[in-house]
Amino acid sequence: MTAPGPANGWWGADDLSVRFGGNIALDHVSFRAEPGRVSAVVGGDGAGRTTLLRCLAGALAPASGLIRRPGALVTGYLSAGSGTYPDLSVSENLAFRATAYQIPPATAAERGEELLARAGLDRARDRLAGQLSGGMRQKLGVIAAMLHRPDLLVLDEPTTGVDPVSRSDLWWLIARAAAGGAAVVLATSYLDEAERAHTVLVLDAGAELAKGTPEEIVAAMPGTLTVADTRPAGEAGRRAWRREGRWRVWDPADARGNPSADASGNGPADAPGNGQAVRPDLQDAVTVAALARELARAGAAEESR
């Protein structure tokens, strides 16, 4: 079921805009997913992740812009609600997918068995999907989406609300799909997961907030980050947020680039002292971007008064 790859080497969206009535859900968003790689889409609720993924999967038509996607037969999609039938058993759910995607029965059975076993679901084969725990149901959803070896695998928040053990199983499935040549597009609310992806797109209120590899996004973060034990007073306090029991303070004015070698990392053994600079990770960079945009909007509102 493997068709030749996309003509220009990528599936995705180019200058995509989507409107729901008067509400702009996506505003000129461009996004590329390459075969054999995992691309993550990150952003808060209402940012437009689900809208983008729906367009990629073919469930939604854009108002303008271009979508490049393979046909329905070679696309796999996991919608935000797990997309499995709660009143069908695990194997019945997979059987339905197999016929819908025209997978020969022998192939479907073999591949299904293998994936179920690796995900730890083989013993639950005859259990109703509605009786599975959240993590197991998501695993089933991902297996169902990738059963037919799609060229493009679109997964909407497969790991949200899932416990860490099931999450690692899910990541195995995702990595396996990518290793098999699929372009995997994944929406997630976990920034540490996004760090494992090849490219990341950060959305905010329907627009691109940041885009690139995790390293590029971190490197592009303007200013520096310090850690404080309490929230600084005054204007600096508006640029601070809580993380892991302490406060991150962002200073946009300082010179760009990574802090010097004696700045602390984020490992558990290090504990940066009060006021010490810290190397930002993806979560920090994304938070800074969102904060910067928020401050800019607030500043513009104040100016116009």
Next chain:
Amino acid sequence: MIVKEFRQLRRDRRTLAMMIVMPVILLIVFGYAASFDVTSIPTVAAGPQAGQAAHLVGKPFHLVGTQPSEGRAWAAQQLRDGHAAVAVVTGNGRPQVLIDGSQLFTAKTAIAALSAAAAKGANPPTGNTGLPSAGTAGQPPADAATGRAAFGAAPAVTVLYNPGLGTSDIMIPGLAGVVLVFVGTIITSLGVVRERQSGTLEQLAVMPLKPRDVFLGKIVPYFAVAAVDLAIVVGVGVSLFGVPFRGSLAVLALGALLFLFVTLGIGVLISSVSENQGQAIQLSFMVTLPQVLLSGLIFPLSSIAAGVRWISYILPLTYFNEISRGVMLRAEPIGPLWQPFVFLALLGAVVFTLASLRFRAYLAPAAPRRSGGAGSTGTARQPRSTRAAASAGSAGSAP
């Protein structure tokens, strides 16, 4: 809690509608429309004295046809085909009165009227004695009682099709229709809405399945279930309750098939405007209740107040009841049943087509029209910035 419940209720438009509409419907039906009293009985007269019978017939009998040249066979056929509920056959000796027992309340009313006439006939009013012979036309009597008396001896009354005037014989064919309405409308709407509730609707939209296939796949099982249910109802009625099945199985099956197209189509339409099973049930209920009450199942059609009766004539169950009763009790062939068949066929075609179109929209409300193919595109670019629109106006060039 009370305040909260009221606030939520105020926003729940469907429940509000039900709370208001339901009592209104029930009021109209039970207070005004529904009645077991039959005031008008369609009657035909046959035989040489048919003309006289025409003058002698009075309330509650309402003459709808006379055929002096025809006899009992024709009269029975009129009853079988549902053209009349009572037939008077004149000729040698006593006149015969045939009554259609499959119209229970009409038959009972007719018999009561005839009995009252027979009682009155013991004291005939002056001026009208003996059999009217050919050429002797008495004054047309004012009512059926004296009219009957004018015939002299009481007519021989035969009740066809349900001689015992039992209720189950006529209810079971009606029940067949109700079962089809139930499965077709309520159960189907639940089955389709369930897809939306389980969140799998979007998955279906994305799969390489044609919307037509999804639609058919969704409703074919309910066709099958309805067929089985129908067979059970008819089978149990015939074998356990002794309900007759005098007509053609094929005709009934065809009628049921057409009827199912209508009810299943309605079920799908209901689900396409419902967000969850609760709403689907509410709407199904509001659509089904009038059918049960006004289709002639319980209250005879002719006794439903004229102001409301027009509703009965747009309800599909009304027509299926005609078919099921006609076929099972009166062995009515398909010919005289052309009206209900045509109505159901037309309604079925319309409703089913609408349902399949609505289903397509329900399945993928915003889906791109073109499916599949690498590099499929969205719709053409639209001008976004207001500046472009303004300059287009002034410069006269398209952005």
Next chain:
Amino acid sequence: MTEVPAQAVAVSRAFGPFVAVDQVDLEVRPGEVVGLLGANGAGKTTLIRLLLGLLRPTAGEIRLFGEPPSRRTRRRIGYVPQSLGLYDDLTLEENLAFSAAVFGEGPEAARLPGPLRRYGGTVVGSLPLGIQRTTAFAAALAHRPDLLVLDEPTSGVDPLARARLWETVAGAAAEGAGVLVTTHYMDEAGECDRLVIMAAGRVVARGTAREITGDAHVSVVESGSWAAAFGALEAAGLPVALVGRTLRVPGAAPDAVRRALGALPATVTSAPATLEERFFQLTLASDTTKGHP
């Protein structure tokens, strides 16, 4: 407040033959934030329901503010369930008014906090998740509870909004409330003063994040052909995770890993475990009889 907001003493709860909570001791003291971690099915939700008085223990004792759960103790608790517990078809203001009235608070308790004011008249069902979560928090805090119980309060929310929710939590704790939180975000474990990790109904670790992680180590594999290494480790039955371009094996010492890799070219080192990996180790260890959950 002198009493301990919440206390579970050797609490067990069985549903027929299935033991959901197995002799758990737990305490939430005033002003502290306790994080409850565990895989799905570990018994977290059952334990919470026991603490709230929604379930009765089959063994052991639950004490809220020194007494068994009652309607009086319920008044001092603020609870935000996973599903938020808001009415989708009521507006923000109506939701807050309802909970204020239920807890016997005056209208000041129903007043919207600043950032929510512009959404006041909107039906909750049509608001974005972040706003819904903030509303649920406001509803739970309006009556100034002494015990706050939050079940996955930040699930699905972006980092900046998450930070702000945690600010609220820390604020409540600073005012003396005891807070019990469950979460799947490992970095939020750092927000908690203490952690309690559950697996298969029992407490398998407790303490600060540092104490729990302790000296645990994982093996780290770096290889040019990571896919092959992945496969080899899998075949040997070792749990592997791909992080960036390295493979981390939480459950095995470097020797075992080298043996599993065989002749494959790779460097195997040891590194300190992250809290998540320690959690993984603990969960797997208590699950040896059942295999995968």
